[in-house]
Amino acid sequence: MAVIPVSRQPLTLLERTYLPQIAGGLKTTLKHFFSPKDTMEYPEERPAIPAGYRGVPTLVFDPHGREKCVSCQLCEFVCPPKAIRITPGAITPDDPAAHVEKRPQEFEIDMLRCIYCGLCQEVCPEEAIFLQTQYSTTGHTRADFVNNKQKLYELGGTLPDAHFKWDKKKAAEEGGNAH
Amino acid sequence: MIAPTKPDLVTVNIDGKEIAVPKGTNVIEAARLVGVDVPHYCYHPKLTVVGNCRMCLVEMGMPAVDPATKAPVMDPATGKQKINWIPRPQIGCGTTASPGLHIRTQTPQIKDCREGVMEFLLINHPLDCPICDQAGECKLQEQATGYGRGYSRFIEQKNVKPKRTQLGPRVTLDDERCILCSRCIRFSKEVAKDDVLGFIDRGSHSTLTCYPGKQLANNYSLNTVDICPVGALTSTDFRFKMRVWFLKQTNSIDTESSVGANTVVWSREGQIYRITPRQNDEVNDTWMADSGRELYKQVRAADRLTVIKVGNLDSTLDMAVKAAGEIFKASAGAIAVVGSGRNSVEEQFLTKKLAEALKASTQLVSRAGTGDKILVSADRNPNTRGALVTGLISALPTQQLTGLAAAIDAGQIKTVVSIGEDLTAAGLTAAQLAKISIVYLGTHVNATSTAAKVVLPTYTVFEKSGTFVNQQFRIQKFAKAVPAPAGATDDLVILAKLATATGATVPTADLAAVWKTIAAEIPALGTISFNNLPDTGLLLDQTPWATLPFVEGETLHFKPAASAETRS
Numbered sequence: 001m002a003v004i005p006v007s008r009q010p011l012t013l014l015e016r017t018y019l020p021q022i023a024g025g026l027k028t029t030l031k032h033f034f035s036p037k038d039t040m041e042y043p044e045e046r047p048a049i050p051a052g053y054r055g056v057p058t059l060v061f062d063p064h065g066r067e068k069c070v071s072c073q074l075c076e077f078v079c080p081p082k083a084i085r086i087t088p089g090a091i092t093p094d095d096p097a098a099h100v101e102k103r104p105q106e107f108e109i110d111m112l113r114c115i116y117c118g119l120c121q122e123v124c125p126e127e128a129i130f131l132q133t134q135y136s137t138t139g140h141t142r143a144d145f146v147n148n149k150q151k152l153y154e155l156g157g158t159l160p161d162a163h164f165k166w167d168k169k170k171a172a173e174e175g176g177n178a179h
Numbered sequence: 180m181i182a183p184t185k186p187d188l189v190t191v192n193i194d195g196k197e198i199a200v201p202k203g204t205n206v207i208e209a210a211r212l213v214g215v216d217v218p219h220y221c222y223h224p225k226l227t228v229v230g231n232c233r234m235c236l237v238e239m240g241m242p243a244v245d246p247a248t249k250a251p252v253m254d255p256a257t258g259k260q261k262i263n264w265i266p267r268p269q270i271g272c273g274t275t276a277s278p279g280l281h282i283r284t285q286t287p288q289i290k291d292c293r294e295g296v297m298e299f300l301l302i303n304h305p306l307d308c309p310i311c312d313q314a315g316e317c318k319l320q321e322q323a324t325g326y327g328r329g330y331s332r333f334i335e336q337k338n339v340k341p342k343r344t345q346l347g348p349r350v351t352l353d354d355e356r357c358i359l360c361s362r363c364i365r366f367s368k369e370v371a372k373d374d375v376l377g378f379i380d381r382g383s384h385s386t387l388t389c390y391p392g393k394q395l396a397n398n399y400s401l402n403t404v405d406i407c408p409v410g411a412l413t414s415t416d417f418r419f420k421m422r423v424w425f426l427k428q429t430n431s432i433d434t435e436s437s438v439g440a441n442t443v444v445w446s447r448e449g450q451i452y453r454i455t456p457r458q459n460d461e462v463n464d465t466w467m468a469d470s471g472r473e474l475y476k477q478v479r480a481a482d483r484l485t486v487i488k489v490g491n492l493d494s495t496l497d498m499a500v501k502a503a504g505e506i507f508k509a510s511a512g513a514i515a516v517v518g519s520g521r522n523s524v525e526e527q528f529l530t531k532k533l534a535e536a537l538k539a540s541t542q543l544v545s546r547a548g549t550g551d552k553i554l555v556s557a558d559r560n561p562n563t564r565g566a567l568v569t570g571l572i573s574a575l576p577t578q579q580l581t582g583l584a585a586a587i588d589a590g591q592i593k594t595v596v597s598i599g600e601d602l603t604a605a606g607l608t609a610a611q612l613a614k615i616s617i618v619y620l621g622t623h624v625n626a627t628s629t630a631a632k633v634v635l636p637t638y639t640v641f642e643k644s645g646t647f648v649n650q651q652f653r654i655q656k657f658a659k660a661v662p663a664p665a666g667a668t669d670d671l672v673i674l675a676k677l678a679t680a681t682g683a684t685v686p687t688a689d690l691a692a693v694w695k696t697i698a699a700e701i702p703a704l705g706t707i708s709f710n711n712l713p714d715t716g717l718l719l720d721q722t723p724w725a726t727l728p729f730v731e732g733e734t735l736h737f738k739p740a741a742s743a744e745t746r747s
Contacts, residue, residue: 070309071310072308072309072314072422073421073422073425074309088419088420088421088422090419093343099342101307101310101342101343101419102310102419126309169305172337172339176336176337176339
């Protein structure tokens with residue numbers, strides 16, 4: 001291969017002082033120093049979660065404080081990675097929610113398995129399970145990543161309800177077409 | 180081409196397909212034979228026809244004949260005999276096939292009828308499928324999907340009825356879900372012969388209830404839950420335990436008596452949730468006793484044996500077999516084997532092999548109860564006849580092992596191998612047990628397992644596959660439903676290892692190999708292998724044992740040989 005000798009230009013006096021280069025670097029630094037920040041002070045600061053975000057699946061209460069889940073186990077059935085495990089339980093006749101008859105005795109979602117697909121929310125006939133805005137799941141052991149019923153209700157809280165299906169059922173039971 | 184009709188067959192035309200069916204067949208069954216589904220609720224093949232649900236409406240017609248000349252009236256358009264269709268629909272369940280009967284099930288009129296019936300049934304039916312145990316096996320769900328209109332026009336308030344009535348110790352009634360098909364009432368009256376159920380009140384307020392002061396407490400009450408087409412009658416035991424679509428179905432046999440009712444075991448992830456009957460028209464129709472449905476509870480019982488023990492110390496299978504071999508050697512010639520009428524045919528065969536190798540006497544313990552004339556017989560061993568067929572015993576077993584007790588007292592027997600039998604229950608005293616060395620194979624703790632030198636935990640019927648021979652000498656197979664707990668070993672493996680330890684050659688302990696040997700050595704079972712045995716079982720030739728005085732009385736589909744002779 002042919003070798004082409006290239007003559008190197010000697011540096012000018014200004015270049016030899018390095019001052020323009022330092023000034024140029026400082027300009028870039030100062031521009032970013034005073035421009036708005038792209039990062040945030042996580043975890044003290046939290047990002048705004050957009051609508052429709054699919055976070056950690058949670059269980060919710062209705063505005064009257066009743067567990068909405070009746071443990072029909074459809075989410076357990078539909079869950080692609082089999083992350084959900086429900087132990088169904090009966091509600092005793094002396095309970096205020098006795099007219100619902102059934103609620104989960106235990107409800108576990110393994111967040112190491114969950115793929116945040118949202119099928120559980122889509123399939124739920126009682127509108128009891130929602131993927132809300134919770135996005136951070138941390139823990140030290142594998143067991144820490146299994147959300148049990150208590151944790152799921154803590155994460156879920158109360159959501160508005162449009163139907164009050166079971167309240168209507170109770171009202172009908174008390175004053176309805178009885179014979 | 181219409182085949183010439185045999186005298187006991189009638190040819191009917193269903194949706195354009197000709198089929199010859201036995202006389203007396205109704206339209207639903209005839210349609211089933213040509214693969215046409217006629218939806219129905221109240222009709223059940225094993226109960227009387229009442230025709231009150233109106234779901235099985237079909238269009239019906241007969242070939243036209245001239246009233247005067249009786250000559251067939253031909254349709255000039257098609258060149259075939261004209262069909263006179265009845266203008267209004269008829270019920271399929273109450274219509275018996277007659278020669279030339281024509282049925283249409285797919286016309287717009289029938290579609291309208293089905294939609295109408297579905298709409299009426301759903302008017303007062305609660306929409307609580309998410310909590311209803313029947314969801315997934317509910318006729319109303321299936322037929323609402325298949326034949327309903329798909330939406331509701333009903334805006335009024337639904338009727339309110341009792342939601343959790345205890346009809347009996349095992350059955351809970353949700354009256355709002357009831358569609359008043361009366362299957363349960365007919366079952367109680369006709370099959371269980373315990374007429375306690377009935378409807379009270381009229382119209383849409385009709386309510387299923389027990390007669391005052393009575394309960395649905397008979398031993399067949401859970402069959403009403405099985406035949407309930409909706410979720411009205413629920414099993415108190417299974418209620419809210421698990422949704423049915425998670426459950427794996429395994430064919431099994433009810434082991435509570437020698438009837439050998441065919442069953443399905445429903446399990447999920449190694450846990451059994453319920454047992455239901457499986458149709459076998461020669462044995463149990465579609466029924467089984469409640470007592471047989473609770474047998475799965477033995478699988479996870481607290482007193483289940485799960486630790487192999489040698490002289491009260493935990494051990495391993497090989498060490499225990501070695502210890503048993505030493506016991507056998509020390510007491511050679513003074514060994515007795517107590518087999519079990521609860522073991523499968525294969526296990527009884529290997530028990531016989533073991534007894535032959537030990538030159539031991541063999542006996543069985545009988546369990547007698549009272550038969551209920553339906554599906555629980557007097558012989559509470561499911562496989563007494565298997566022991567006869569395999570040659571483990573030649574005479575009928577007794578309830579008390581008096582001969583063995585005397586031999587122990589006389590010092591002639593020093594070692595007893597007990598296969599799941601509690602020797603104290605069979606009449607041996609604690610002092611007699613203390614005199615002998617016991618090798619015990621079994622599933623649960625009892626006085627014999629406590630006194631045994633070697634304890635080898637084995638499988639329950641739900642954890643293994645095998646065959647039983649029932650009171651009709653029908654050989655029926657059951658399959659493994661759930662895995663056995665850690666610590667327990669397959670009976671076949673233990674029996675084969677014990678026999679090998681005494682120097683005998685036995686087939687390897689899997690069903691296929693054992694069946695090869697059984698077929699070769701036992702002429703009555705010569706043509707059978709476990710795999711070619713049909714699900715409904717196979718009748719064996721019972722003449723070699725016809726003279727034995729079996730204890731069973733008459734039950735469903737079974738007449739004891741002796742009483743049949745006196746009748747004829």
